[in-house]
Amino acid sequence: xxxxxxxxxxxxxEPLKDAFLKAQIKGMNVRQILGCGNxxxxxxxxxxxxxxxxxLPKIEIKIVxxxxxxxxxxxxxIDTVRTGEIGDGKIFIKSVExxxxxxxxxxxxxxx
Amino acid sequence: xxxxxxxxxxxxxEPLKDAFLKAQIKGMNVRQILGCGNxxxxxxxxxxxxxxxxxLPKIEIKIVxxxxxxxxxxxxxIDTVRTGEIGDGKIFIKSVExxxxxxxxxxxxxxx
Amino acid sequence: xxxxxxxxxxxxxEPLKDAFLKAQIKGMNVRQILGCGNxxxxxxxxxxxxxxxxxLPKIEIKIVxxxxxxxxxxxxxIDTVRTGEIGDGKIFIKSVExxxxxxxxxxxxxxx
Ligand SMILES: Nc1ncnc2c1ncn2[C@@H]1O[C@H](COP(=O)(O)OP(=O)(O)OP(=O)(O)O)[C@@H](O)[C@H]1O
Ligand SMILES: Nc1ncnc2c1ncn2[C@@H]1O[C@H](COP(=O)(O)OP(=O)(O)OP(=O)(O)O)[C@@H](O)[C@H]1O
Ligand SMILES: Nc1ncnc2c1ncn2[C@@H]1O[C@H](COP(=O)(O)OP(=O)(O)OP(=O)(O)O)[C@@H](O)[C@H]1O
Ligand SMILES: [Mg+2]
Ligand SMILES: [Mg+2]
Ligand SMILES: [Mg+2]
Numbered sequence: 001x002x003x004x005x006x007x008x009x010x011x012x013x014e015p016l017k018d019a020f021l022k023a024q025i026k027g028m029n030v031r032q033i034l035g036c037g038n039x040x041x042x043x044x045x046x047x048x049x050x051x052x053x054x055x056l057p058k059i060e061i062k063i064v065x066x067x068x069x070x071x072x073x074x075x076x077x078i079d080t081v082r083t084g085e086i087g088d089g090k091i092f093i094k095s096v097e098x099x100x101x102x103x104x105x106x107x108x109x110x111x112x
Numbered sequence: 113x114x115x116x117x118x119x120x121x122x123x124x125x126e127p128l129k130d131a132f133l134k135a136q137i138k139g140m141n142v143r144q145i146l147g148c149g150n151x152x153x154x155x156x157x158x159x160x161x162x163x164x165x166x167x168l169p170k171i172e173i174k175i176v177x178x179x180x181x182x183x184x185x186x187x188x189x190i191d192t193v194r195t196g197e198i199g200d201g202k203i204f205i206k207s208v209e210x211x212x213x214x215x216x217x218x219x220x221x222x223x224x
Numbered sequence: 225x226x227x228x229x230x231x232x233x234x235x236x237x238e239p240l241k242d243a244f245l246k247a248q249i250k251g252m253n254v255r256q257i258l259g260c261g262n263x264x265x266x267x268x269x270x271x272x273x274x275x276x277x278x279x280l281p282k283i284e285i286k287i288v289x290x291x292x293x294x295x296x297x298x299x300x301x302i303d304t305v306r307t308g309e310i311g312d313g314k315i316f317i318k319s320v321e322x323x324x325x326x327x328x329x330x331x332x333x334x335x336x
Contacts, residue, residue: 153275211316217302
């Protein structure tokens with residue numbers, strides 16, 4: 001099992017949810033974060049002086065999938081959220097050792 | 113060290129905190145998320161048409177414990193938050209490579 | 225690649241962002257959480273009876289770095305946020321298997 005963690009532009013959440021629905025990817029969770037990447041956010045002008053606004057609002061979406069679904073899921077995310085402009089986001093992949101469905105007590109891949 | 117990540121119904125947070133207090137499980141952190149599982153959330157009726165509400169509010173609770181405490185902690189969570197209805201939640205277990213208590217600089221299991 | 229997850233006092237976020245800027249650490253994300261550690265939070269007095277306030281607001285900052293930058297980054301965090309008082313926070317280190325820059329499709333260390 002792997003956790004795919006995608007940090008995306010807020011306006012890409014709805015298109016991504018639709019894409020997941022179509023692709024039958026069901027389990028996921030979502031939260032708001034602030035972040036910066038290579039550009040340290042953008043620079044704003046405040047009364048003539050430059051102000052570093054180095055934290056932009058982003059959406060983090062987490063999906064745990066079985067190993068065989070990782071590459072397709074990553075491709076789907078990129079195809080759905082990519083604009084080609086800076087700030088398109090990042091995807092991090094981590095290993096998950098176990099998963100449990102609390103209702104049934106199921107463990108492992110069947111519980112994902 | 114392992115990270116136990118439990119996604120639960122919001123109304124189960126208080127009972128779970130009480131259970132942890134009794135079991136002397138001390139370190140944890142909590143945040144609000146939106147999520148969906150097998151059922152893609154529930155379907156609501158909005159002026160006659162169906163609306164897919166595919167993100168429900170959930171609570172994510174994270175607890176880092178030493179390896180010997182994983183199974184007892186998982187059991188305690190299930191016993192406390194399980195209702196038997198769909199949407200009871202998920203538990204994910206991940207490996208943690210190191211832990212540091214910032215105040216003392218302690219590292220490893222003693223810092224958990 | 226490693227994920228460094230630091231849970232710190234909210235008032236230490238600005239100093240830490242400044243320290244990262246100076247050290248040329250660019251990618252990070254930030255969120256608010258509630259948490260408790262060894263002390264189960266503090267105890268408040270409410271109309272004469274003790275009330276356990278076992279969740280304090282904290283900031284969680286996540287930084288993915290290449291392996292060679294882990295120790296310097298950890299040291300920078302500790303040096304910047306440590307007060308020596310209880311509640312200074314925790315750092316957790318986890319392994320990250322892959323990273324993708326969505327704009328370019330770059331993968332691995334070059335995408336961090
Ligand atoms: N190394 C990192 N560690 C943790 N979070 C990161 C890291 N790099 C980026 N992020 C998160 O991803 C978000 C989007 O990053 P962003 O797309 O700007 O990456 P980038 O490397 O700057 O690529 P680009 O040059 O295309 O902008 C950031 O706001 C931050 O939340
Ligand atoms: N594969 C997954 N990846 C990431 N988060 C998930 C995943 N599956 C579930 N979740 C999270 O767990 C929450 C609760 O899931 P839920 O209990 O509905 O799981 P389920 O598999 O649908 O089980 P049930 O059939 O008992 O409802 C979701 O709202 C979501 O936040
Ligand atoms: N074992 C743990 N698992 C998950 N989160 C933790 C754990 N321990 C601490 N935290 C998080 O770190 C925050 C700060 O913890 P804190 O600094 O109080 O640690 P501590 O072990 O009690 O050290 P100190 O004795 O210096 O207070 C907590 O509010 C919580 O969010
Ligand atoms: Mg950027
Ligand atoms: Mg469900
Ligand atoms: Mg403490």
